[in-house]
Amino acid sequence: MRQGSFCYVKGAPVLEGRALTKFYTLGKERVRALDRVDFTAVQGDFTVVNGPSGSGKSTLLNLLALIDRPSEGEVLFDGQPTGSLPERALAALRREKIGLVFQTFNLIPVLSAAENVEYPLLLTRTPRAERRERVREVLAEVGLADLARRRPDELSGGQRQRVAVARALVTQPRIVLADEPTANLDSATGTQIMELLRGLNGEHCVTFVVVTHDPAVIPYAERVLTIRDGRIVGEERRGEPRPA
Amino acid sequence: MTLTVAVRNVFRNRRRALISLLVIAVGLTILSFVLGFVGEAIQATRRSLAMELGALQVGDPRVLDGRASGLEGLISPGDLSRALDLVGGIPGVVRATPQVRFAGLIGDAEGSTFLLAQGVVPADRGDDFARVLASGRFLGDPAAREIVLGARLAERLGVGPGDRVNVATGTVSGTFNAATVTVVGTVRLADGQIEERIGLVPLGFAQRLLRTDGVERILIWLDDLDRAPAAADALAGELAAAGLPLAVRRWDELTPFYSSLETFWGAFSGFTTLAVFVLVFFSVLEVLTIAFLERTREVGTIRALGASPGRVFRGFVTEGVVIGALGGLGGVASGVALSLVFNALGLSFVPPGGNMPQPIRVSVGPSTVLLPFLVALGATFLSSLYPAAKTARLPVVEALRTT
Numbered sequence: 001m002r003q004g005s006f007c008y009v010k011g012a013p014v015l016e017g018r019a020l021t022k023f024y025t026l027g028k029e030r031v032r033a034l035d036r037v038d039f040t041a042v043q044g045d046f047t048v049v050n051g052p053s054g055s056g057k058s059t060l061l062n063l064l065a066l067i068d069r070p071s072e073g074e075v076l077f078d079g080q081p082t083g084s085l086p087e088r089a090l091a092a093l094r095r096e097k098i099g100l101v102f103q104t105f106n107l108i109p110v111l112s113a114a115e116n117v118e119y120p121l122l123l124t125r126t127p128r129a130e131r132r133e134r135v136r137e138v139l140a141e142v143g144l145a146d147l148a149r150r151r152p153d154e155l156s157g158g159q160r161q162r163v164a165v166a167r168a169l170v171t172q173p174r175i176v177l178a179d180e181p182t183a184n185l186d187s188a189t190g191t192q193i194m195e196l197l198r199g200l201n202g203e204h205c206v207t208f209v210v211v212t213h214d215p216a217v218i219p220y221a222e223r224v225l226t227i228r229d230g231r232i233v234g235e236e237r238r239g240e241p242r243p244a
Numbered sequence: 245m246t247l248t249v250a251v252r253n254v255f256r257n258r259r260r261a262l263i264s265l266l267v268i269a270v271g272l273t274i275l276s277f278v279l280g281f282v283g284e285a286i287q288a289t290r291r292s293l294a295m296e297l298g299a300l301q302v303g304d305p306r307v308l309d310g311r312a313s314g315l316e317g318l319i320s321p322g323d324l325s326r327a328l329d330l331v332g333g334i335p336g337v338v339r340a341t342p343q344v345r346f347a348g349l350i351g352d353a354e355g356s357t358f359l360l361a362q363g364v365v366p367a368d369r370g371d372d373f374a375r376v377l378a379s380g381r382f383l384g385d386p387a388a389r390e391i392v393l394g395a396r397l398a399e400r401l402g403v404g405p406g407d408r409v410n411v412a413t414g415t416v417s418g419t420f421n422a423a424t425v426t427v428v429g430t431v432r433l434a435d436g437q438i439e440e441r442i443g444l445v446p447l448g449f450a451q452r453l454l455r456t457d458g459v460e461r462i463l464i465w466l467d468d469l470d471r472a473p474a475a476a477d478a479l480a481g482e483l484a485a486a487g488l489p490l491a492v493r494r495w496d497e498l499t500p501f502y503s504s505l506e507t508f509w510g511a512f513s514g515f516t517t518l519a520v521f522v523l524v525f526f527s528v529l530e531v532l533t534i535a536f537l538e539r540t541r542e543v544g545t546i547r548a549l550g551a552s553p554g555r556v557f558r559g560f561v562t563e564g565v566v567i568g569a570l571g572g573l574g575g576v577a578s579g580v581a582l583s584l585v586f587n588a589l590g591l592s593f594v595p596p597g598g599n600m601p602q603p604i605r606v607s608v609g610p611s612t613v614l615l616p617f618l619v620a621l622g623a624t625f626l627s628s629l630y631p632a633a634k635t636a637r638l639p640v641v642e643a644l645r646t647t
Contacts, residue, residue, distance in 0.1 A: 067548045067640040088552055095550020102644075106545040110252035115245065122245055123550050167549075 014078065014175050014207050015041040015064055021072035022059050022230075033059040035230040036073065041175060044205040046198060048221035050212060056230040057211040058179055064209065065100055065177045066090045078174075095123045099168030099206070101178035105160040107152040107167075113159075114139060114148035117166045124171055138166045142196060158189035165196060175207040176200075182214050194220045250562040253535070254570070260531055265571040267527040268624070271520040272575020272616045273582060278516045279615060280583050280606035282509045285595065287607075289505060290469055292598030294495045295372055298340075298463030299472045300479065301498060302327055305491040307460055308498070315346065315416045318458030323488055330482040331464055336471045341368035342459035344450050348413030350393075350401065350443060357400060359411065360441040361391075363450025363459075373431055373444065375600060380405030380429030387448030389423060394439035395430040403427050411443070415455040423453055434594035434601070469495070505596055517619060524571075524623035532564055533631040543635055544643025556636040564628025565621060572620030576613050583608050 017039035024031045034056045041047055041064075051057045062068040063075055066082060075082045077093055085093075094100075107116045114135050121131040139145050142162040152160055161181060168176050178197065182190030198220045201208045210217060218224055226234035255261050301308060304317030319327065324342060331340045343364055350359040366383035373382050378395045391411065393403070403409055405427055412422035425445065433439040451457055466475055472494045480492040496502050536543075543556055583606035593604045606612075 062641050065548065067644070091547070091550050091552050093550075094548065098550075100548050102545070106541070106644075108249070108542060108545070110249060110256055115248075119245070119546075120549050123555070 012043050012078075013040050013076075014043050015039075015209075016076040016079075017060070017064060017070075017073065018076065019073040020060065020063055020070045020075070022056075022063065022068070023071045033230055034063070034070070037227075037230070037232055039064065039225070039232070041207050041209055043174065043207055044201070045223060046201045046208045046210075046221055047223045047225060048210045048212060048217055049225045049227055050215075050218060051227035052213055055213075055227045057213075057227050059230075060227065061177055061179050061209070061211045065098060066094055095120060096171060097174045099171065099173035099176035101161070101164050101168050101176060101181050103180035103183045105152070105157075105164045105184070107160055107163055109152050112149050112151055113144060113155065113163045113166075116152070116163055117170050120167060120171045134170055135166075138170045139163075141169075141200070142166045156189075157185050158192060161185060161189075161193050162196065165193070165200070169200060169204070169206065172204075173206065175209065178208065178210045180212050180214070181210060182212065182217060187216060190214065190216060246559055246562055247566070249559060250566045253539075253563050254566050257535065260535065261567070264528055264531045264567055265574060268524050268568065268571025268620050269574040269578060271523050272572055272620055273579040275516055275520040275616045275619060276576055276579025276612050277582050277586075277606060279513055280579070280608055280612040281604075282513045283609075283611060284605050284607045286506060286509050288593070288602035288604060289502065289595035289598060290495075292595045292600045292602050293499050293502060294465070294469050295600050296598065297495050297498055299466040299469055299495050300464040300476050301461050301493050301495075302331065302464065302479065302483070302490050303461035303493075304489065308491055308493045314414070314418075315454060315456065315460075318344070318416070318456060318460055319462070319490065321457050323490065324459055324462070326486060327462060327483065327488055327490055330486060330488075331462065331479060333482070334464075334475050334479050336466045336468060336475055338465050338467050339368060340462055340464045341365045342447060342462050344447060344454065344456075344458070344460040346413050346450065346454055348411055350391075350397070350409055350411050352401070352403075352409055356410070356412070357397070358441055359397075359413075359443050360438070361411070361413070361443045361445055361450065363445050363447040363454075365447050369444075372600070376431045376433060378430045378432040380427070382429055383444060383446050384428075386446050387452070388446055389425045389449055390428045390446060391425045392429045392431055392444040393427055394442040395432045396436060396440040397442065398427065398430045400440065405429055411445075411453065413453060415453075416458075417455060419455075421453055421455060423449075425449070433599040435599055438599065472496075501596075517615070520616070521619050521623045524568075524620060525627045528564065528567060528624045529627035529631070532560070532567075532628050535563075536560055536631045536635040540635060540638060540643050540646040543638065544640050544646065547640045548644065553636040557632045560632030560635060561625065561628045564624045564632070568620040568622075568624025571624070572617040575620060576617050579616065580608050580613065582606075583612070 017037055020034055020037040022034040024033050037060060049057045063070050117135045117138060118131050139148050142165055144162050147159060181193055194217055197208055222238055224236045225232050303319060306312040307317040328340060331337055343362060345362050348359045348361060349356040351357055366386055370382045383390050383392055398404060407427045408424050409427060410422055410424050415421050466472060476492045476494050483490050546556060587605045591604050592601045594601045
């Protein structure tokens with residue numbers, strides 16, 4: 001399947017969180033960061049989880065991204081519980097089905113933009129020729145075809161985040177989870193990134209869950225969840241998922 | 245790409261990479277040089293001892309084992325002739341010469357001192373002693389009344405080439421005999437105590453002085469010292485089959501200190517290898533621990549992207565091995581360069597236990613290149629294991645939170 005042509009069938013639940021609870025221990029104190037949160041991401045959705053700092057939105061994202069385990073509750077991927085899966089199986093799900101975009105881009109500094117994008121395909125043992133082709137296509141899609149050979153320190157913040165988005169998309173994941181993707185960008189660049197994400201969502205029907213405290217991100221959402229003190233306190237559906 | 249990433253990560257912090265590579269390179273330069281020097285020192289010792297003693301000696305077992313008293317156990321002319329015929333048939337023999345040693349007094353009317361004399365066939369030993377000749381010439385006529393003295397003995401006696409001295413000793417029958425001989429030369433030996441006592445005389449003259457036609461032992465040289473064990477066995481078998489009451493001893497049996505010396509050199513090499521290993525291990529361990537910790541967040545990212553802890557671990561270990569390989573190549577190259585410079589100086593030394601100076605070179609070969617390189621690889625591989633395992637096993641979220 002060519003990078004530019006794929007689109008998942010919309011409507012089926014991809015990622016679900018059931019009664020997700022997470023405790024952290026701070027000194028002698030046990031802090032509840034997340035309190036029985038239910039969450040469902042449907043294929044093709046563009047969901048924004050909005051909330052102030054310390055509200056538990058990043059904790060929720062970590063649990064949904066399968067990089068952390070809930071203290072209580074269960075995360076289901078394609079309807080399958082993940083709680084009993086070993087780390088190896090979770091890693092396989094992450095590299096094959098989930099794309100991640102970080103607030104601080106988290107690019108590997110010794111690799112070029114193209115190599116950073118190619119890296120997840122190495123993890124999935126994609127053949128070399130296919131890797132190169134997919135990298136070329138996805139970099140073109142995020143508008144960085146001409147900067148493929150540049151290292152992260154030779155790119156602007158917006159360009160770095162585009163590379164991170166390309167890296168998240170290159171494996172053609174079912175869902176992309178983005179943690180404050182605009183937080184380290186100026187407003188104009190943040191707008192460009194959100195338009196890019198929304199465009200990719202529309203084109204490929206990839207599910208997007210964006211965690212943010214930036215109100216400027218909310219207009220791009222089809223669904224907005226508000227989280228406060230570890231609980232979902234509001235849900236607003238702003239529009240139907242667009243047709244593929 | 246794992247290797248590409250590893251190589252780039254090595255040079256991420258150039259100053260730190262340079263220090264690591266320098267430590268490895270310096271350690272390996274020393275190791276390569278020491279191994280080359282020790283290897284050559286052992287060979288030089290073997291050459292020196294074998295040059296003085298021969299690769300094999302044939303004689304009465306009591307004489308060869310130092311159990312003979314006085315001049316007992318000499319080889320008769322008949323046995324000597326038969327033995328030399330048998331020696332000539334042993335593969336690899338390049339020359340054989342009889343010898344007799346005796347103790348006596350040397351001096352003049354003013355006084356005398358102790359003498360350890362060797363009766364040698366001048367034509368057979370001229371080349372051996374030419375390199376230690378300090379003055380005059382070596383012996384010429386096989387039966388002439390000539391003597392070559394140790395330089396210190398000559399100084400003590402106040403004589404030099406052209407001077408005459410008296411030599412006195414007991415004969416095989418226990419009577420006393422003396423003769424006046426001409427000093428024709430002096431030799432300078434590494435062992436000062438021997439140089440104060442030694443005198444070399446023609447075998448024919450020694451036999452007349454001792455009133456015997458026998459010799460004490462036969463010295464045999466081989467084209468390859470490593471053939472000594474096989475040649476000794478073969479010759480011992482031939483002598484026994486011929487009914488000759490003579491034994492064969494190898495050069496290393498006649499110099500029991502050689503095995504101690506070899507053990508010492510071996511221990512020295514082993515200690516140096518271990519020291520370099522430990523130096524590289526701990527230096528690289530510290531560098532890698534810091535380097536890996538600095539990249540904890542990056543590890544979190546890679547793990548979040550779906551890399552297994554094993555993959556992260558392998559990446560870090562590859563990085564350690566890359567440092568080892570690069571440092572190892574540099575170290576071995578500079579070690580070889582240092583060895584070649586040393587060899588170009590053309591130095592010589594007298595090996596421990598020997599008297600004949602030998603050219604000292606630092607050998608350059610697989611053992612001085614491959615072993616140090618493997619030491620570098622092994623040390624860096626081992627030193628990368630702990631920090632790599634520690635970093636790779638960090639929980640992903642915890643790693644991502646690291647700044």
